[in-house]
Amino acid sequence: MKALIKVGYGCNDHCSFCHTLDVRHIDGEAREIHQKIDRAKALGHSMVVLSGGEPTIRPELLAWADHVVALGMDFGLVTNGRMLSYPEFTDALLERRLRYVYLSLHGGTAKVHDLMVRSEAFEETYGALRVLSGRGLDLTANCVVTRHNVEHLRGLVDAVLPYEDLSLNFSMVEPKGGGDALFEHLMPRITLAAERIREAIEYGDALLRDSGATGPRFGHGAIPLCLMPGLTDRCGDLKTHRFASMTEIGEADFYPVDDRNKIQPEEKCRGCSLSGPCPGLYRGYVEVFGVAELAPVFDRPRSNSFNYVFEAKVPELADGVCPLYADGITPWDRGRHLFVENEGRIGRYVARTRDFSDEEILSLKHDLGQVYVDVSRKPAPDDFARDLVHLVRSSRCDDCSAREACTGMFTPLMEDVFTRDDARVREILGELTGAVLDLGCGDGPYEEVLESLAVANTITYLGVEPDRERVRDLRDRWPWATIEEGRAEDLDERHAGRFDHVLVLRSWNHFADPARAIDQITRCLVPGGTLTIVDNVAFGLARGARLTRRAEASASGFEHYRNDSADEAHRVASDGALSLIERRDVGPATSNQWLLRYRLPPASTGGTRDSSPAAGLD
Numbered sequence: 001m002k003a004l005i006k007v008g009y010g011c012n013d014h015c016s017f018c019h020t021l022d023v024r025h026i027d028g029e030a031r032e033i034h035q036k037i038d039r040a041k042a043l044g045h046s047m048v049v050l051s052g053g054e055p056t057i058r059p060e061l062l063a064w065a066d067h068v069v070a071l072g073m074d075f076g077l078v079t080n081g082r083m084l085s086y087p088e089f090t091d092a093l094l095e096r097r098l099r100y101v102y103l104s105l106h107g108g109t110a111k112v113h114d115l116m117v118r119s120e121a122f123e124e125t126y127g128a129l130r131v132l133s134g135r136g137l138d139l140t141a142n143c144v145v146t147r148h149n150v151e152h153l154r155g156l157v158d159a160v161l162p163y164e165d166l167s168l169n170f171s172m173v174e175p176k177g178g179g180d181a182l183f184e185h186l187m188p189r190i191t192l193a194a195e196r197i198r199e200a201i202e203y204g205d206a207l208l209r210d211s212g213a214t215g216p217r218f219g220h221g222a223i224p225l226c227l228m229p230g231l232t233d234r235c236g237d238l239k240t241h242r243f244a245s246m247t248e249i250g251e252a253d254f255y256p257v258d259d260r261n262k263i264q265p266e267e268k269c270r271g272c273s274l275s276g277p278c279p280g281l282y283r284g285y286v287e288v289f290g291v292a293e294l295a296p297v298f299d300r301p302r303s304n305s306f307n308y309v310f311e312a313k314v315p316e317l318a319d320g321v322c323p324l325y326a327d328g329i330t331p332w333d334r335g336r337h338l339f340v341e342n343e344g345r346i347g348r349y350v351a352r353t354r355d356f357s358d359e360e361i362l363s364l365k366h367d368l369g370q371v372y373v374d375v376s377r378k379p380a381p382d383d384f385a386r387d388l389v390h391l392v393r394s395s396r397c398d399d400c401s402a403r404e405a406c407t408g409m410f411t412p413l414m415e416d417v418f419t420r421d422d423a424r425v426r427e428i429l430g431e432l433t434g435a436v437l438d439l440g441c442g443d444g445p446y447e448e449v450l451e452s453l454a455v456a457n458t459i460t461y462l463g464v465e466p467d468r469e470r471v472r473d474l475r476d477r478w479p480w481a482t483i484e485e486g487r488a489e490d491l492d493e494r495h496a497g498r499f500d501h502v503l504v505l506r507s508w509n510h511f512a513d514p515a516r517a518i519d520q521i522t523r524c525l526v527p528g529g530t531l532t533i534v535d536n537v538a539f540g541l542a543r544g545a546r547l548t549r550r551a552e553a554s555a556s557g558f559e560h561y562r563n564d565s566a567d568e569a570h571r572v573a574s575d576g577a578l579s580l581i582e583r584r585d586v587g588p589a590t591s592n593q594w595l596l597r598y599r600l601p602p603a604s605t606g607g608t609r610d611s612s613p614a615a616g617l618d
Contacts, residue, residue, distance in 0.1 A: 002047045002076065002100070003040035003254060004238070004246035007033050007064075009053040013080050014118040017144055017186055020053060021177035027053070028249040030060045034067055036247055041071040043254060043331055044312055045244060049076035049100060056083035065096035076100030081128035082121055090131050101132055102241070105141040108159030112152045116144070126159065133163045140167040145193050146186040153200035157218070161207065164215030168204070169236050170197040171221035174261065175284030183288065190285065191293045194227035201231055222262070224281055225274040226295045235277060239352065245331045256333035258358055265291040271562055273300035277354040299512055301558035306356050307551070308338040308349035308371070308542045316346055322396055322409060329406040335362030337407045338371060340542055341394055346409075349542050356538065366408070368565070369588025370539040373412060377547060379554035384591070385418040391542065392588060417591040424584065425534050425595060434500030437524055438463045439488040439517070440507025442470030447478070454480040464488065488517035495524045501532065508535040509560040514572050522577055527603040531578060533596040537586050538563035566594035573598060
């Protein structure tokens, strides 16, 4: 894991889009950088990467590299590459465990690149590739895309083709520093930038495919994934480059890397299947151009859980002093880091998943409290009551002044929250009478309750399941039931006005189009009939590294189109004739299961309803 240290903001280029346009006169003192290298080692990082401004123009660079090596870490640079075109200088850095270089290259010719950096720099920057390639480095060239080079990206692809060990990344200009001051001059529309980047990547892929050659690899950054069809797995950022934390000049400690400068606009992106790994749009771009160019995707499955992977043991301090508070809370990501205390031992875990965004993980961990230890040793837990132990915030956090800023200490809750919360569902099912329609019944989680009612002729049961193999299995296992193959969204006139109760038992998040499903369900109910929806929010699993690798290598596929909470499902279900009669939400003291119940008004009421989120709670 990498630590990024800014050494100052001076530079021998003059990029129009420079992030640090207003602070180029500020450089860090050598002692500050040495101290931060020491801190990176104490935090457990395995590589220190120096950035700026331009770190290679600092006379202390070799001394800093020596200090990194003396502490047993590898060394890296974020650089314009000009100094690395000198073989003797690069050799000296390679001797000091230089392992990673992120180089800025903004055009395939001097005319384009030099226009971007406002210096005669191309020969040196491009020359650095000749010196660096073939040296066993993790080597990336990043091209910032502005209005000046957006029509010249293929030329850059042509220029880097000889370098098989290179990754070429195209990233959207950030409206910060020069990118903000010269916004109108520099900022292309996101749809144009995405189209040209996509064309350049596909052009490079085709050249390599047709020639049978290997490398370079082509990717993109800071482009909403909905605008990069077919290339969503090519997105790169600080996290994909395994940066854990960073520090600017004058900051007392490290901070987690994040994407707070970008946004996934709620009005466009809520429910998008790509929201987890998507970088979103720069906030400054949204302020000027809005969000109309986004094209969210709703038809792709996604995961319903993510892994917190064990990183290290944390020594407990004397007198019960919290090691987080004593050692500083700022380096630890409030969502993605997890500290677990159990019987005097403390373990540190980290979630590097790309299936969930920072905001989603933060909410699931702190707002909803859905974090568990996986004690099953299975690739995928299938009996939550036995396989998972709920984690809750430690009592030592209760009166801490840093509670709302800290990632927190968590402890096991030795209570079966799943069986406790599921008791209400079983109670509701046990009271059913009449005609019952069960949508997405394939897993049969409440088989014994429904079977007893059907055998006693208390209910007539029709199950509808889209998976053909599960339909066959249920027909063999459930002689008391009628099973049809189909989707909730496609119910037809045969089902209209027939059912006293409709059940959606842990299948809501499997619906491809829940709004259409609600319309069809409403048509199926008799006046006064009920709809019961039960499902789960996503959750985090604390696991060891070996179990995590085994789980992530398993053949299990994603089946959920979303991970709705009760609130999100209610927005859809209440937009019609149904009236809410019961609601149970997820919170830190509950399991991850929520419940919604609705009633179709009797015909005599004229179809009035109360869709207030608080209506009918008990």
